[in-house]
Amino acid sequence: MNQDVVTTLAGSVLTSGTLNGPGAVALFSDPTGLTMDAAGNLYIVDNADHTLRKLTPTGILSTIAGQAGQPGSVNATGTNASFNSPSGIVLAPNGLLYMTDTGNNTVRSISTNGVVNLLAGSVGQAGATNAAGTLAKFNSPLGIAVDQSGVLYVADSGNHLIRKITTAGVVTTFAGFAGVWGGADGNGTNALFNCPVGVAVDGGGNIYVSDANNHTIRKITAAGSVTTWAGAVGMDGTNDGVGTNALFGKPAELKFDRNNNLYVVDSFYHTIRVISTNAVVTTIAGLGGSGGSANGLGSQARFFNPYGLAIDHNGNLRISDTYNETIRFAYTTITASLNRNSTSTGFVITWPAVSGDTYQVQFQDSANGSAWQNLGNPVTATNSTASQTDTTTASAGQRFYRVMLLP
Numbered sequence: 001m002n003q004d005v006v007t008t009l010a011g012s013v014l015t016s017g018t019l020n021g022p023g024a025v026a027l028f029s030d031p032t033g034l035t036m037d038a039a040g041n042l043y044i045v046d047n048a049d050h051t052l053r054k055l056t057p058t059g060i061l062s063t064i065a066g067q068a069g070q071p072g073s074v075n076a077t078g079t080n081a082s083f084n085s086p087s088g089i090v091l092a093p094n095g096l097l098y099m100t101d102t103g104n105n106t107v108r109s110i111s112t113n114g115v116v117n118l119l120a121g122s123v124g125q126a127g128a129t130n131a132a133g134t135l136a137k138f139n140s141p142l143g144i145a146v147d148q149s150g151v152l153y154v155a156d157s158g159n160h161l162i163r164k165i166t167t168a169g170v171v172t173t174f175a176g177f178a179g180v181w182g183g184a185d186g187n188g189t190n191a192l193f194n195c196p197v198g199v200a201v202d203g204g205g206n207i208y209v210s211d212a213n214n215h216t217i218r219k220i221t222a223a224g225s226v227t228t229w230a231g232a233v234g235m236d237g238t239n240d241g242v243g244t245n246a247l248f249g250k251p252a253e254l255k256f257d258r259n260n261n262l263y264v265v266d267s268f269y270h271t272i273r274v275i276s277t278n279a280v281v282t283t284i285a286g287l288g289g290s291g292g293s294a295n296g297l298g299s300q301a302r303f304f305n306p307y308g309l310a311i312d313h314n315g316n317l318r319i320s321d322t323y324n325e326t327i328r329f330a331y332t333t334i335t336a337s338l339n340r341n342s343t344s345t346g347f348v349i350t351w352p353a354v355s356g357d358t359y360q361v362q363f364q365d366s367a368n369g370s371a372w373q374n375l376g377n378p379v380t381a382t383n384s385t386a387s388q389t390d391t392t393t394a395s396a397g398q399r400f401y402r403v404m405l406l407p
Contacts (some may be wrong), residue, residue, distance in 0.1 A: 006285050006301035009318070010055055011326035013293045018049050018068040023327075026061040028053070029069075031320040031327060033088040033143070033253065034310035035097070037112070042310060042318050043089055043097060044327065050083045052099065052110060055327060065114045073104045073123045074116075081116035083108070088144040088198075088253075090152070094167075098152055100141040107141060107154060107165065120171050128159045128178035129171075136171035138163065143198040143253060145207070153207055155196040162196060162209060162220065174207070175220050183214045183233035191226035193218070198253040202260055210251035210264060217251065217264065217275065230281055238269050238288025246281035248273070253309045257332070259352075263309060263317060270303040272319065272330065285330050293324045303328070314354055314405060334359075334403045346391035351403050353381035361388045364400045378406055 010023030017027030029048035036042050040057035043064070051066030065081045072082025084103030091097055097110040098119065106121030120136045122129075127137030139158030146152050152165040153174065161176035175191050182192030194213035201207055207220040208229065216231035230246050237247030249268030256262055262275040263284075271286035285301045292302025306328075308320030317330040336351035349361055358380045362372040379386050390399070 005295075005297050006319075006328055006330045007295050008293075009059065009327045009329045010061055011321075011324070013324050013326060016048070016325050018046075018051070018063075020053075020061050020063060023055065023059040023061060026055075028325045028327070030322050030325070032307045032322060033086075033099070034308040034318055034320055034327075035089045035091045036310045036312055036318065037091055038313075040312065042327070043091070044320065045086045045089045045099060045308070047085055047087060047102075047322075050085065052083070052086070052089070052097070064112075065110055065116050071103060073101070073106070073118075075108075075118055076116060078114040081110075081114070087142045088155070090144045090146050092146045092152070093148065093150050098144055098146070100144050100154060102140050102142060105138045105140065107138070107144070107152070120165055120169055126158060128156070128161065128173070130173055131171060133169045138171075143196070143210070145199040145201050147201045147205060148203075153199045153201065155199050155209060157195050157197060157212075160193045160195065162193070162199065162207065175224055175226050181213070183211070183216065183228070185218075185227050187226070188224040191218075191220075198251065198265075200254045200256055200262065202256055202262075208254060208256075208262060210248075210254050212250045212252065212267075215248045215250065217248070217254070217262070230275055230279055236268065238266075238271070238283070240273075240281050240283055242281070243279040246275075252307045255309045255311050257311050257315045258313070259315070263311065265306045265309050265319065267305050267307055267322075270305065272303075272306070272309075272317065274332075284333065291323075293321070293326070295328075301330075314357060316405070331405065334405065336401065336403050338401065341389055341391070346389060348387055348389050349375075349401050349403065350385060350387040353384060353386040355381050355383050357381050358406045359386055360404045360406055361390075362402050362404060363390065364402075366398060366400075372402065375401070 016029040019027040032047045033045040042055040044053040071084040074082040087102045088100040126139040129137040143155035154163045164174040181194040184192045197212040198210035205222040209218040215236040219229040236249040239247040252265040252267040294302040304323040307322040310318040319328040361375040
């Protein structure tokens with residue numbers, strides 16, 4: 001009953017550019033960081049274009065801020081502002097977007113109508129200074145995340161640090177030792193990272209980091225204790241498994257879904273992985289080590305050095321397929337249970353749901369590729385589970401089911 005179907009939302013494969021408009025004709029130049037708002041708008045950092053783009057739920061792409069193809073550091077509104085090879089983006093509880101302006105070594109704030117300001121960092125100056133606002137320094141910041149109180153966490157990649165920015169703009173080092181790379185676990189500055197890329201915050205305030213050059217996913221508690229949660233330090237690969245028995249290859253952005261499953265873009269091996277709450281790592285889309293651009297189900301899909309990730313309220317993914325110059329969409333797995341009906345013949349199909357969303361149960365009477373057929377009418381969920389009963393199975397020798405989330 002899997003639904004890991006990957007499709008292309010916007011962009012043209014292996015064609016770079018700056019064109020806005022409908023997704024089918026839109027062009028990107030190495031899209032990286034992604035974030036979504038409650039209305040379903042997708043905000044896209046277009047790294048080599050030096051812009052912030054927006055893709056609406058109806059598939060229309062526009063430029064929110066930045067001058068296409070023109071690097072700079074100007075604070076202004078819309079296309080009068082400028083960035084320099086930006087990478088990460090997050091939407092904070094205060095309604096502002098925060099972007100890591102990597103080439104400028106700064107963190108910028110952007111309103112959803114395109115007003116750009118400098119939050120922290122010294123333009124064009126690399127360093128590891130902890131201070132407020134423009135007195136602070138970063139070195140090629142990449143990923144950025146926000147907790148429920150509005151505190152920002154930044155993967156300060158060139159410094160091998162995880163930095164913290166308070167709502168007042170005060171920058172401190174949360175974990176890692178400035179300028180020293182490694183894979184040691186420990187507390188605060190006793191821990192070491194090696195070019196961290198992505199950061200994500202779970203519901204308990206723990207920080208998770210894709211430690212790219214170590215090929216690992218690290219966990220940092222609110223108290224600053226760093227451990228290796230998944231992957232083996234210094235070993236790259238495609239193995240699924242539990243915790244440090246799994247292998248990654250330069251993981252990039254990572255995001256939590258509503259059930260605290262952690263999705264990871266495994267960039268070097270062109271795959272999308274998911275890590276359960278008990279650290280079980282599974283590949284859900286793409287085939288390890290096989291690049292390409294094919295749409296399809298699970299391992300039939302292909303990516304080319306993907307980087308960014310966003311998750312909507314249904315748990316479905318948006319992926320910046322960076323070297324393909326496209327934005328991809330992936331349905332995530334709906335795991336349904338099948339139980340015999342206790343009051344009559346047939347079976348009850350039950351699945352986790354989102355209240356207000358509509359689903360269609362389908363069936364197939366053989367596994368030889370026969371057409372899927374709808375089982376009754378669509379079901380609109382009224383709580384966190386939904387179900388439908390099939391009373392016709394007494395006449396069927398064998399039957400397969402799947403549950404589809406409807407647009």
